[in-house]
Amino acid sequence: MQQGSAVRKEDAERVSFPIPANVFAETVVSVRHYTDRLFSFRVTRPQAFRFRSGEFVMIGLPNAEKPVFRAYSIASPAWDEEIEFFSIKVPDGPLTSHLQKIQPGDTVLLRQKATGTLVTDALTPAKRLFMISTGTGIAPFASLVRDPDTYEKFDQIVLTHTCRDHAELAYGVELFEQLAADPLIGELTEGRVTLYSTTTREITPRMGRITRLIENGRFYEDLGIAPLSQETDRVMICGSMHMLKDVKELVEGMGFKEGSLSNPADFVVERAFVG
Numbered sequence: 293m294q295q296g297s298a299v300r301k302e303d304a305e306r307v308s309f310p311i312p313a314n315v316f317a318e319t320v321v322s323v324r325h326y327t328d329r330l331f332s333f334r335v336t337r338p339q340a341f342r343f344r345s346g347e348f349v350m351i352g353l354p355n356a357e358k359p360v361f362r363a364y365s366i367a368s369p370a371w372d373e374e375i376e377f378f379s380i381k382v383p384d385g386p387l388t389s390h391l392q393k394i395q396p397g398d399t400v401l402l403r404q405k406a407t408g409t410l411v412t413d414a415l416t417p418a419k420r421l422f423m424i425s426t427g428t429g430i431a432p433f434a435s436l437v438r439d440p441d442t443y444e445k446f447d448q449i450v451l452t453h454t455c456r457d458h459a460e461l462a463y464g465v466e467l468f469e470q471l472a473a474d475p476l477i478g479e480l481t482e483g484r485v486t487l488y489s490t491t492t493r494e495i496t497p498r499m500g501r502i503t504r505l506i507e508n509g510r511f512y513e514d515l516g517i518a519p520l521s522q523e524t525d526r527v528m529i530c531g532s533m534h535m536l537k538d539v540k541e542l543v544e545g546m547g548f549k550e551g552s553l554s555n556p557a558d559f560v561v562e563r564a565f566v567g
Contacts, residue, residue, distance in 0.1 A: 309357055330378070409552065430463065438477055
């Protein structure tokens with residue numbers, strides 16, 4: 293049997309199908325269900341697995357001869373000893389319909405290579421970094437806001453999170469509230485991170501799509517900040533396809549240029565989706 297890391301004996305006893313070559317077989321450490329649509333889970337980290345905060349990896353389950361793999365942003369920072377994911381629940385999804393049922397002790401498969409565009413190296417230096425997210429699109433930003441490197445490159449971080457209902461915002465709220473107590477980056481985050489949460493369906497004090505709130509100026513008014521400017525700001529975008537398109541068009545209309553690792557610039561978009 294070939295694979296990326298040795299399968300522990302207890303894992304092998306639970307796996308009914310051979311582990312594909314070139315993957316890690318890791319154990320689920322914890323699972324937390326936030327709503328009937330959202331959950332997070334943590335798995336053991338292979339000693340040989342390396343990634344940059346903000347990247348994604350292909351994951352699957354050992355439940356078929358040819359397991360289904362999907363792209364999942366890594367929600368934990370690059371220094372974490374475990375790997376965290378934040379997922380939607382799709383009743384008929386080829387992977388998520390099974391993944392949402394995992395429990396501690398179960399096995400999750402990881403491809404050996406992480407990749408992605410939401411890395412700070414794809415952006416040129418600036419004063420403020422805006423992280424625009426919807427739903428589980430907040431996952432890569434959960435990684436980045438807990439990485440010391442982010443604070444070396446930007447003075448201020450503005451994280452936006454838009455979901456349909458208030459309960460779906462809980463992951464982002466808890467992330468923000470726990471930053472100050474983080475032993476590694478707590479002092480770095482003091483007074484430098486702002487969370488802006490909005491809903492699109494349930495009535496809350498802050499309602500509306502983020503593009504609308506930016507365009508009509510309420511976003512800036514609520515936070516008491518200067519408008520987005522190519523001179524001072526950089527933008528990362530992750531979430532629904534509709535939001536990606538709208539925010540991309542919005543910032544391009546302001547003169548922002550899309551960046552990459554080979555050509556760093558003003559904004560980056562993640563186009564890998566969970567299904």
